[in-house]
Amino acid sequence: MLETLVPQPEDKILKLMGMFKADDRPNKIDLGVGVYKDASGVTPIMGAVKAAEQQLWGAETTKSYTGLAGDPGFSTAMRELVLGDAVASDRVAAAATPGGTGAVRQAFELIQMGNPEATIWTSRPTWPNHLSMLKHLGAKTREYAYFDTETCAVEFDAMMADLGAVAPGDVVLLHGCCHNPTGANLNAAQWRAVADHLVAKGAIPMIDIAYQGFGDGLEEDASATRLLAQTCPEMIIAASCSKNFGIYRERTGLLMAISPSAGATGVAQGTLSHLNRQNFSFPPDHGARLVTMILNDDTLRGQWQDELEAMRTGMLTLRKQLSDELRARTGSDRFGFIAEHRGMFSRIGVTPEQVDQLREKHAVYAVGDSRINIAGMNAETVPVLAEAVAEVIKG
Structure with a gap:
């Protein structure tokens, strides 16, 4: 073989x-x-990570598994960091993953489970690993225009023209802030136009937010994600802690799925846990624990x-x-x-x-x-x- x-x-x-x-x-x-x-x-x-690690070293009493979706406290802290109060917490299912890459991969599998016929739309260009994973999974994909190589700016009219072909149930992958690889981002009015367009088309946004805090600030960098969460009935978010907490090797990420109503959240949560079980069972906890401690302690x-x-x-x-x-x-x-x-x-x-x-x-x-x-x-x-x-x- x-x-x-x-x-x-x-x-x-x-x-x-x-x-x-x-x-x-x-x-x-x-x-x-x-x-x-x-x-x-x-x-x-x-320094905050070092301080949290020192506290954890003295307080931790076990290295046993967390739950399949990770520690609920991590999910809560990260949901609040990314979404604020943009959407009711009972509409959000969440599961810890091995880094933001793990969250993206689980998101793609979630999409295939929910709608095998969905086309996943990616910006041209996008992070190369998006395309690599989608190809590996055999997902249906299309590109939308995003970056003008002559002006080195977002070609928004061309982007919206391409997204005119989005079908109901398709998923449009967007970078929440600090677009990788271009650094060129949509402005507030453009984000509003995208949100309204996706609702009109019956499409679902998927946000990859890996650099919150690296662009215009923590709150500012989350604004587009929150706008989409407030506007669209369904949404998928892959969040990474590698960059803004500097814990690359701890592989700390979170996948969130926003359901149209609280009644659908339980099934979504069970599905996220199931996907974790199939791929790696229990997610890593050390980085997630540090993030949770930092976000819940005013000094840290x-x-x-x-x-x-x-x-x-x-x-x-x-x-x-x-x-x-x-x-x-x-x-x-x-x-x-x-x-x-x-x-x-x-x-x-x-x-x-x-x-x-x-x-x-x-x-x-x-x-x-x-x-x-x-x-x-x-x-x-x-x-x-x-x-x-x-x-x-x-x-």
Whole structure:
């Protein structure tokens, strides 16, 4: 059997990580891997997380399983963080998952169980793993226009034109904030138009919210998700704690399903638990426990929010610095969008061949579609990057 297996496509970002590691040039810059880094290039453990871990170490009395859906306290804390009071709690089923990726995967399986004929619509482009998982599951998919590679902005008219073909029962996958890989987001009026359109079409929104707090703030970044929850009778939300709590390796995520009425929530909750049982049984608890402690303790929460805000504003500062440096070196406002985008990523609008030149000539590692990790820079490397980009686009 095993000898009949064929090689699977290599993950481009993981391949890029290997190439960066093997590069012995001392001035190399890693803008590929999608993790937050501080100015020294380290992905730090937040002080609030450290403090919570110290408390947990002294208080924890068992390492036994939690329930199939994880600890209810985690679900409650995360539901309140993401949804606030946008929807009655008795309409929300929730289950902890291994990271936001686990939540997305469980969501896709939930959709297939609920409506095998549903088409799942994804933005063009979207996070590549969305497409990989959907292909693996054999799901029906279509793309909708999202990002204009010439203007590096959302092509909203084209997006709405494509979504005009959405059928009742289809699912439209949207990024709640900080679109990955582009960094370009819908504005409030556009979100309202999308919400109204989905209701009119009888379609169901699925929100992937992996960067809450990295864009315009915790509340601001949740506003689109809350608007959809208030507007649409049904909704699916995959939330990640990897980025805003910095607990990547703890694999902490939550899948939420909003039912049209409280009466349907019990079946939805049972289905989420069933999916967990089929895929991994009981979800990991350590990261979820830390998140719950932080969100429920005023002191820890205040410390966490201060740290998260420093990360957010630091990335905004880097965005403006890079935009200014590129303007100075190119004599053009072409890269002004970088300062306007939000989150960890932006597509800077150079060709795959120019991305190769950045790597080969300047030791700057970016994904082939020109996506860069803003948090992979610091104040010293921004001018180096700007000079390299200016050189390659001048030919």
